[in-house]
Each structure stands twice: as structure tokens, then as C-alpha cells.
Amino acid sequence: METIKVLLEDQEIPRQWYNIQADMPTPMRPPLHPATGKPVGPEDLAPIFPMNLIEQEASTQRWIDIPEEVLDKYLIWRPTPLCRARNFEKLLDAPVKIYYKMEGNSPAGSHKPNTAIPQAYYNKIAGVKHLSTETGAGQWGSALSMACQMFGLGCRVFMVKVSYEQKPYRRMMMNVWGAECIPSPSNLTEAGRNVLAEHPDSPGSLGIAISEAIEDAVSHPHAKYSLGSVLNHVMLHQTIIGLEAQKQMAKIGVCPDVVMGCAGGGSNFAGISLPYVRDRIHGKSEVKIVGAEPTSCPTLTRGPFAYDFGDLAKMTPLLPMYTLGHDYVPAPIHAGGLRYHGMAPIVSHLVKENLVEARAYHQLDTFEAGVMWARSEGFIPAPETDHVIAAVVDEARRAKEEGKEKVILFNWSGHGMVDLASYDAYLTGKLLPYEMPDEEIARALRAISGFPKP
Amino acid sequence: METIKVLLEDQEIPRQWYNIQADMPTPMRPPLHPATGKPVGPEDLAPIFPMNLIEQEASTQRWIDIPEEVLDKYLIWRPTPLCRARNFEKLLDAPVKIYYKMEGNSPAGSHKPNTAIPQAYYNKIAGVKHLSTETGAGQWGSALSMACQMFGLGCRVFMVKVSYEQKPYRRMMMNVWGAECIPSPSNLTEAGRNVLAEHPDSPGSLGIAISEAIEDAVSHPHAKYSLGSVLNHVMLHQTIIGLEAQKQMAKIGVCPDVVMGCAGGGSNFAGISLPYVRDRIHGKSEVKIVGAEPTSCPTLTRGPFAYDFGDLAKMTPLLPMYTLGHDYVPAPIHAGGLRYHGMAPIVSHLVKENLVEARAYHQLDTFEAGVMWARSEGFIPAPETDHVIAAVVDEARRAKEEGKEKVILFNWSGHGMVDLASYDAYLTGKLLPYEMPDEEIARALRAISGFPKP
Secondary structure, three states: OOOOEEOOOHHHOOOEEEOHHHOOOOOOOOOEOOOOOOEOOHHHHOOOOOHHHHHHHHOOOOEEEOOHHHHHHHOOOOOOOEEEOHHHHHHHOOOEEEEEEEOOOOOOOEOOHHHHHHHHHHHHHOOOOEEEEEEOOOHHHHHHHHHHHHHOOEEEEEEEHHHHHHOHHHHHHHHHOOOEEEEEOOOOOHHHHHHHHHOOOOOOOHHHHHHHHHHHHHOOOOEEEOOOOOOHHHHHHHHHHHHHHHHHHHHHOOOOOEEEEEOOOOHHHHHHHHHHHHHHHOOOOOOEEEEEEEOOOOHHHHOOEEEEEOOOOOOOOEEEEEOOOOOOOOOOOOOHHHOOOOOOHHHHHHHHOOOOEEEEEOHHHHHHHHHHHHHHHOOOEOHHHHHHHHHHHHHHHHHHHHOOOEEEEEEEOEEOOOOHHHHHHHHOOOOOOOOOOHHHHHHHHHOOOOOOOO | OOOOEEOOOHHHOOOEEEOHHHOOOOOOOOOEOOOOOOEOOHHHHOOOOOHHHHHHHHOOOOEEEOOHHHHHHHOOOOOOOEEEOHHHHHHHOOOEEEEEEEOOOOOOOEOOHHHHHHHHHHHHHOOOOEEEEEEOOOHHHHHHHHHHHHOOOEEEEEEEHHHHHHOHHHHHHHHHOOOEEEEEOOOOOHHHHHHHHHOOOOOOOHHHHHHHHHHHHHOOOOEEEOOOOOOHHHHHHHHHHHHHHHHHHHHHOOOOOEEEEEOOOOHHHHHHHHHHHHHHHOOOOOOEEEEEEEOOOOHHHHOOEEEEEOOOOOOOOEEEEEOOOOOOOOOOOOOHHHOOOOOOHHHHHHHHOOOOEEEEEOHHHHHHHHHHHHHHHOOOEOHHHHHHHHHHHHHHHHHHHHOOOEEEEEEEOEEOOOOHHHHHHHHOOOOOOOOOOHHHHHHHHHOOOOOOOO
């Protein structure tokens, strides 16, 4: 009997998050106010976020204490196990050892509660009564619903319409946790009404849903907005994943050669990788760090590094990031969490600095990898997670070709229990591969051609 | 920060299952051959089960080694954490400490893989190529699908039709794991065709589905039948839950006053409780052991202890158990896993001997308890699990009334991620309470009036 899991006891949970803004080798470009072209200040963000989170957003303090109240909730499912995927290794028959961080056994089924819990907490202590947010596949919306319920806040979630229809269980889950879930574009906001006027059948996008949620928050008293990815404080909260993984790898004396995650807005990928990026920056390791994205929304692999809005209705500041253009509506693939036109500025900056690389995978290849995983390791991954599993398969193939032994660590970001309709479509031959055509990218990028250059 | 979870490392996993047949204070009645009225022998069971499992079924050896190949698969998710439900305790405001064994984070989402894995393994080494089985809510069918895939066996699952329709994701899950899932009653078997001829709209029942699965197994070469509950060897495999719990409780020096589980066929309840029943039998503890069942299928609380068939088509031996009659078709409540007319002979015998007690709960009360749980502890329970949570709420209320401090341990048998439609029905006021009318019980029991008396 070989040991498969490396555990941490409750009292071994990390007490601080890691803030990579303290260690960036070159300064990050600031977000800009679209009207003035000047860096945004705290006062610009105050209508949508509480001041304690705005401070975290801009902080350059390396370690930030995790509040006791947040730790208490984290302990419901954290620390998560680090697992060795021996059955999957056998199937691949390549010279690789594969470890994964199991983020799929949180109550909401993904890594998203890692930031939902602290965001609800910080809003609560700032006197906020109600949060509005958007969600793609529903992972984020359900996580925030749960967190708001735990801290006694109201919660309204705008869910990208195509996912709302494909994944009815996600809406029900949010309802169980006491939240309201609305398909976006909706008639509740001006942003939504404008889209519907032009495209009554719009499948929605994260960009549109973000506009709706921000508008909803700023137009209600005691309400704020909450974002499940992209922003610096979200990446910060997710570093608990990588910090635990490093403790666990140290326990067994193993160092990864490659660290991988799927990348939509960037949060689960940043979560596992930022503590390893730190080691690279400090010259302590040569670990390769790889993000996996869909070919239908190839932000890092085919988009430019540019200033762009985070949302369709141009309500956010201009963010320095890889982007496909804020009005890009990706094909309705099943990995809704990866259908975002932009990428976290932190992750974008690291790609720009060649500390992190990206690869894109076709939808069919990702489901093939996910089914292989389910049939060997049992757990059924979320369609988003299938992308990193496809990247692991790819990396194992490369290792075999090169005849090199490799240790792979990846983030098993969420389970697919409420995404089974997409597996059904795959298994019955109803899914098609989709690659974004060049002319579509060119068109989308025209929307940002007049913006300041980073 | 208070510790919430008690963990066991991989190497601390129990290496043997506990067989209560070694410790029964009075002998259990044997299963009878319906034609002869004589106890069944191994040769009677050989057409449907492999000999290694038949030996376990009748074994009186106290400890049975868990094979290495089974331990290797168990380690994918076991040992499971023992957790303290502090947030739920606060909500109840009663003098109770509540611990639960988290069986919902297995790949199939419940305790069922604990026996699916060894059953697939023992069939595999006996040369079997294919397993047929039935499933109620789908927890068992999906667990066996996964286990068969892991050991290279084919798998066909007859799923109670009302659950097949209410829970489409369960069928899809079985497909992801490579199994075939068929709504029962079906046209594939004589048993199914007979039911359909009389009741074309039959919602199905576990009794009918068992008949179909047995018929399917015996009519195909190299195929056997597999049962996810009721039988002695199933209870045996599930004892890993209680054995782990005892190690974990010992680590923190706490003894439970009450041990609870929901009871359909009896397997998750037996799993957590049999090691504690052993302590009672040996005079080492006074722990109270309580099974929670639905008022719509009140086998233990309203059925007689009698000889009855395990299935509608009378293909099983006569089993000594609490029963509502083998032709009883319970109301289509949402806790499909608790809609079984009988109860495991081991559990039945312990109830008869007053070592175990039972309580019945209304559907609406169980969902109320489940939503309370989800909103405080995060995890959304399966509708079956909601029954034991209702029993915990009830026990806490009693403790408060009596002014007595109590430690409660219960089995959190599975998550509700693919049962969300039933929560949706509850939250939108579409669920009704249902209690089995006296005349329905009387009618059902007439079917067994001529059988031998235990």
C-alpha cells in the first residue's frame, strides 16, 4: 500500500496570504481612469468596493494576515489534500509523477470559496449589507452565495445566460444558500437592456454580467460589488492553495518541475502558482509555470498585452492585461469559467515578464482528458479543470518524447457534478472543436485600438 | 482558531473490516429458500454472487482483511475527515457537540464506493466480466459504475424510474464512468415487462429494479449481480466508516452519547454504527444508536419483523427483516435511497434485540434540516442525509429539554449536488409531507402473511 495523500492538520493551515506585489521584478502598470488617463486612486474604487479590500488591492506588503473569522470558515474544508495521481500516471505511461491539489471538495465544489469567504467577511466588517456579482459557469456565484449566507449578507448573482440555461443546478445551489440568481443580460440594468435591445438572443458573457453587477451595486444603498477573479486581492486570497501545496511538498521532500492551472480570469492558476513564482524570482527554483486556456478564448496565447476595460459597458478602470477586447463574446463552450476576454493583471504581468507561460487546448481534447481522469482517478473534473488535465497529458507526452523525468503539480480546481450535461454532450458526439478565427480576433481588437498603450 | 477536523493519515487507514456476526448476542435467523423453507446454502447463491463474497456473507470471523488492491483505491479519498459542526451547533443553541463523518467527498459523492470497490475487486478475481445492479437515487449505481471501470468490468444499472427522471445527472455520471443506465421497470427483463403490463406508469421501486438486475445477471454469461445494501457483506465493507470514526474520536478523547445514520437498506447506518454496537455488546459503552427513516417508508418504525423477499419478483431468498411487504411501492419522495420496503437483516436483528432504535421523519422536516445545514456548514447534503440531520436536530431539542449535555456522532452519507432539483421543489413550495396510511401498510403486509415466521 503506497501513500497517496499528503495532509495538513487544521493547526498547520497558513495564517497569512502571500502578496506577489512585494516581489515583482519590474513594477506593474497601474489601472487607469478612462476619463482622465491617470492612475485610479482609492476614491475611484470606493463606490464599488469597501476600503479594506481597496487597501489590499494596492498593497505591497508581502504577507497579509488571514483574519480569525476567515480561518474559522476555511477550516470547514481546508487545508485541502495534496494527492498523487498514480492511476492516471499508469494510464499515461510517461516518466512523470503527478501531484494535484484537491480544491474540488469545498462546499461549493471549487477553489472559489477561498476568496468568497474573505470578501464577504471584509464587506461585513465594513458595514455592507448586500453584495452583487456576476458568474460564468456558476462556480463563483455559488461560492459567494454561500459566503454571504455565512456572514449574514444578501447576495444577487448575474449569471451568463448560456451557463444559466446549461447548468440549472448552479442556480438552485445559489438558492439553497439564500441568494438570488438572474440570467444575464437581464432587464434589471441599463447595461443589460442595451445588450438585449441590440442582441435579444445574446448568450451573455462575463463582460456583460460584470457591467450588470456593478450597475446593480452602485444603484442600491449599502450594496457593494464583488469580483471572483482578475483583481489583485482575489489572487492574494487564492495563494492559500500554493502555500499549502509548498508545505505539503516539503513534507515529502519533493519539488515540482512544472506547476499548472487552467486560466480564465486567472485566480485558480495564480492561487497555486504565485508562491512558486516567488521562488523563481528569488532564484530559488527553475520551476516552469504553465496556464492552460481554451482555444475558443485564447487570451494569453493570442491576445495582445494592452489597456482594456474589464467589462463590456466600460464601467471598470482600464486594466493592463492580455485581452481579446472587452466586447468579445466567446463561443458558448462548456467551460463557462474560462470565457473571459481578459486576464488578471498580475498573471498578465508575469507572462509579459516570461515568468509564466500559456498554452491553449481544444474543447474536445479537454473533455477527452477529463474522461480519462474520471475513469482512472474517480473524481469527475469541472470542464474548466479538464483544460489543465489536458495540459498535464500534453506535458507527460513531452516528457516521454524528451526522455526526461518530471514532477508535475497542478490545481484540480473544481468538480463537474453540476456540469454533467456537458459530459453528456461530449459522450454523445454533440460537442464540436472550436478555434477563434483570426478575423474575429482582429475585429475584437479594433475596439481597444485608441486606448493608452502600456 | 478552534480545530474543526480530525484527520487520519493514509497509513492509519484500518486494514480490516469488522464483522458483527462474530459478536451477535443471539443467533441471527438464516435466510430461507422459498421453495423448501430450508436455510439457503452457498450453492443457492452461486448463480448470482461469486464464491468469495458468498463466503463473506456467511462468515463469523470477527476481523476480515481488506485486500491491498482495495486499500489502494480507498486511499483516493479515504480516510475521510471527522468534523465538528460548530456553526450548526450555534444555530441549534442546545447543549450538544455534533461530530460528523464526511462521506460525501468520495468521487461518487457518498459512502457507496466503500462497498462498490471491494465488490468489483472480488468479482474481478473470481473471473467475472460484467456486473448488473439496481439503484434508487443513483448513489449506488454511480459508485458501482466507477468501481467496475477501475477494475475493468462492464456494468449495467437498473435505475428506479422516478429517480432516473428526477435526477438525470446521475445517469450521466454513470455514463462518464462507462456504465449503461436503464430506467426500471424496463422492457429488457421479464420482471420489468410484467410490471409494465399491469402498471405502464409505474414509478418503479428498488424491489422491482432488484428483480430486473438479478434476472439480467443470471441470463448473461460471466455476469453476476451486485447489491449496494441489505446484505451482510455490504454492511461489513461499510464498517470502515465507524472504525475510522473510533480512531478519530480516540485521538481527541471524546466518546459519543448518540450515534446516528439515515436508514434505507441500512448500509451507511450500519457502517458508522456497527463498531459502536460491538462496544455496547461487550459492555464497554452505553452509547445510544439511532437510525432515521422517512415516514413515507417507515420500515423499522411501522413494519413487522418477518420473513420476506428482498425484491418484487421473489427472486431473492426469504430474509429475516423488518419489512413493509415486498410489493410495497413507496410514494415517490426525493430521498430515493430510502425507498426500500425492507431493511438489512443485520440492522433488523439489532433493532429486534433493542441494541438499535429507529425514528421516522417527514420529508418537509428533513429538507428544512438540510437547508439549515447548508446555510451554516456550507455542504449541501443528499436528501437521504437530510433525514439523519433532522434526527440530529430532534436529538438536540431533546437534550435541551432534558438539560443534558450530549455528544452526537452522525454519518454525513452523501452530498446533494445532483439532487438540487428536489431542493428547488422544496424551496418553491412544491413538496408535500407524506405519511404512509395504515390501510396501505395493512394491504402491503397481506402479501407476506403466509410466509414462515422468524
